[in-house]
Amino acid sequence: MPIPWLLVPRPLVNDNAPTTEDNAVVELLKVPPVVDELAERFAAAGHRLYLVGGSVRDAVLDRPTTDLDFTTDARPPQVQALLKGWADAVWDTGIAFGTLGATKRGETVEITTFRADSYDGVTRNPEVTFGDTIDGDLVRRDFTVNAMAFEVSTRAFVDPTGGMAAVAAKVLDTPATPEESFSDDPLRMLRAARFVSQLGFTPAPRVVEAMTAMAPQLARITPERVQAELSKLLCGAHPRLGLELMVRTGLADLVLPELTAMKLEIDEHHQHKDVYEHSLVVLEQAIDLEDPELSPDLVLRLAALLHDIGKPDTRRFEDGGGVSFHHHEVVGAKMARKRLRALRYSKEITEDVAQLVYLHLRFHGYGKGEWTDSAVRRYVTDAEHLLTRLHKLVRADCTTRNKRKASSLQRTYDELEERIARIGAEEDLKRVRPDLDGNEIMRLLGLPPGPLVGKAWKFLKELRLDRGPLDHDEAIAELFAWARSEGVELPER
Known part of the structure; x- marks a missing residue:
């Protein structure tokens, strides 16, 4: 749930400087009840509690946020004591860095003691040192827009590094x-x-x-x-x-070194699209096709960005001034898989993106609708759960400035989607299976479970894709014909 903050222009209330009319800032007038409760506990114990970082920045920008990040002068053991008896749950996995987390009536909070760390310049692990002032804590943060704080109990806004001015100017700078x-x-x-x-x-x-x-x-x-x-x-x-x-x-x-590699030098005698620029446009167009009611689609965005990742490695200059990128979708799928694994993406994301990269050119074999129903079935079954994303990727991949050509491509893809819908309604393409299941294959051929049963199942599935649904007797006849061709000894019937 977004935090229901109300933002109203007010004169600056700053711990470090007198109020002046020149200081344009905002005072946060409403916070979730648990925040006020927590602030009262800290104030009663003689400690200060500040909302800080992205939560304040997003409030100033009037952006929704679910973060409730705090900083305080209380040391970790004191924070633990204040949370005890109030929070529904507390975790201390970050206590070595001065951070404790807690939940209260469904709200999650993180509280970190003022920090004044130093770094060794080799790793990113700091030598944790606790600070004594809010200014000292804010100055060590990453960017000025994240170095604003709001003391909950007094409604005091703290901005020692000019974060508000940076927000107004839309500038990203460091404290x-x-x-x-x-x-x-x-x-x-x-x-x-x-x-x-x-x-x-x-x-x-x-x-x-x-x-x-x-x-x-x-x-x-x-x-x-x-x-x-x-x-x-x-x-x-x-x-x-x-x-x-x-x-x-x-x-x-x-x-992503492959992204930079897509900035191919354009030879005046061998014209082709700037692959880097094209990929960024495809990314933007894919985003435009996302459902605005849903979260951003990371898989689709990665696939759009990387769909032509294989072009630099497959570029060939042809006689007559042409340029080819034969099989760049195959090379690209391998490259995408390798890069995403190196970045420790999950297996699911990695394989989904690689498959979309591999399939993104398949549509261009459709021509003016020459595909058979068998080819349409294979397109659907190869895409599986990625079909909707594949539709968006293929449409986004059209970046030609030739309006007639772009319109023709979109109409052709409309037709393909209509065929998919028609055949799908008739045959339930999302659940294409052989006309005989594994148990029936074993019974008919007298086989125990094993690789040969899988081979027979795959043969029947390919047949199903080529010819559509078969009646039961026809499917059995095809199975027996296949078994004889494979030298399988059939049981007496």
């Missing part, structure tokens, strides 16, 4: 120098690209300069952490902006 910030935690460079995607902000020139110079330091970060940031970037509202920043600064060379 300290970018070099200091990124040296502390190189993942912040990728996080910058993620925030560009999510918020549509522009990184400050000094941030871009530091990212470009320090991009190799991202190698210090584990693939799992990199993957999490990349996924959030791709699921943002402006993923193209984030990806372009990654390529421009060299971060993509470490995270």
